[in-house]
Amino acid sequence: MTDTTQTARRVVVTGLGATTPVGGTAPETWEAIVAGRSGVRTLEQDWVAEHELPVTFAAPIHTDPLEVLKKVEVRRNDPSGQYALIAAREAWADAGAPEVEPERLGVAIGSGIGGVHTLLSQWDVLKEKGPRRVFPLTVPMLMPNGPAAAVSLDLGARAGAHCPVSACASGAEGMGQALTMIRAGRADVVVAGGTEAAIHPVCIAAFAAMTALSGRNDDPQAASRPYDVDRDGFVMGEGAGVMVLEAEEHALARGARIYAYLDGLGMSSDAYHITAGEPEGAGAARAMEEAISDAGLATTDIAHINAHATSTPVGDVAETRAIHRAFGGHTGSIAVTATKSMTGHLLGAAGALEALLTVLALHHRQVPPTLNLDQQDPEIDLDVVTGSARALPEGQLAAVNNAFGFGGVNVALTFTSAS
């Protein structure tokens, strides 16, 4: 592929924001993840028993949006939009609220499912009270690009408000779209990430119907166990992760703090099965290889992988094969972690949250542990960080974050350390 790094502008991460099952902010989330704290719990909503759901737990948001947003903002945004607004505002403030012309400021916030709570609650309103009572903001609240649009309005961003929709790779594609926009000169600063709010009985029933979810109702915090021999499916999570991505020269000119560089993007599609990843990992491997070469690096330069690793029996093995395929004999020197063991699977926000955790791993030179890995699957011969966080060495570091989605979508991002 073409080496664009010689000519294209480099892109830096200058702001981080998140609202997740383990924390209401990016620092809170990082602190919980490094400490190995799970956000998974038994759901208390009446609808769990009412619909006799086969799965009674998930990883819901840690901090109620009403604690952060105005009441009217909660009312006028789907939960997916609320989470995106919270994370974007935090990231923007964390970046020092950069001065940038509105026409040079973009938004790229993906969502896998969109405003499912809004859609289904208004369906109830229609049936019970008739069409006149359907909330007039239903359409902008349910559309998947609603969160990106809300953030664009909030920040006055006019370079574009994009919403990649690629199931569980959406958030990573948001980062990729931002990288592409800045490299192409369409924007100097892009607020990028992913958001999801799909802990709804229909979504739980649907994922359970395809036997994708863990059924460990009696021990929810042990349910998300990537790479363990006893893993039996993923745990639904929700939340948002957002970064401020910025052209390097723009960030340097204003003296911004730089967390890391986003230097590489790789994307591929399996064309194999609508939901299952290709079992040998060929497409996922191509995405990783592309992300690394796009960064002008070799596979031997990668010190850390934040894996997609959702805790499904098949998916974790396929990704392992993909990693071996991409890295050849170099996997022994890579510290791999699966943070979904604590956050559950944030679907369209997963790639964004895990990209953010990859950035923080480089920034703090510390790889968070994988929870619940009691007995590693012999088919998964990777150096997985367990127990407690592991320090990364001094010097220039690079890391890869994977995100794969239904539809056969594979996205990999390469981040490099700021110093």
Place this chain on the structure above:
Amino acid sequence: MALSEQEILAGLAEIVNEETGLEAEEVQMDKSFTEDLDIDSLSMMTIVVNAEDKFGVRIPDDEVKNLTHVKDAVSYIANHQG
């Protein structure tokens, strides 16, 4: 018992506050919904529907365009309350 115009104004201000976040005391008789209170047509429809529920009146869609100022809505509700 019919509500007074002041009572209707107070109830309407609550609805506007709920829908837009505007302080209730900003909702005064001589204010224009669009010009002064910056209420768009989508929010106006929700305010109308909520006012119907609260005051037990029916405000036809054709009538909504005539309710440009707060006092128009208050007097319409006062004249049509059951």
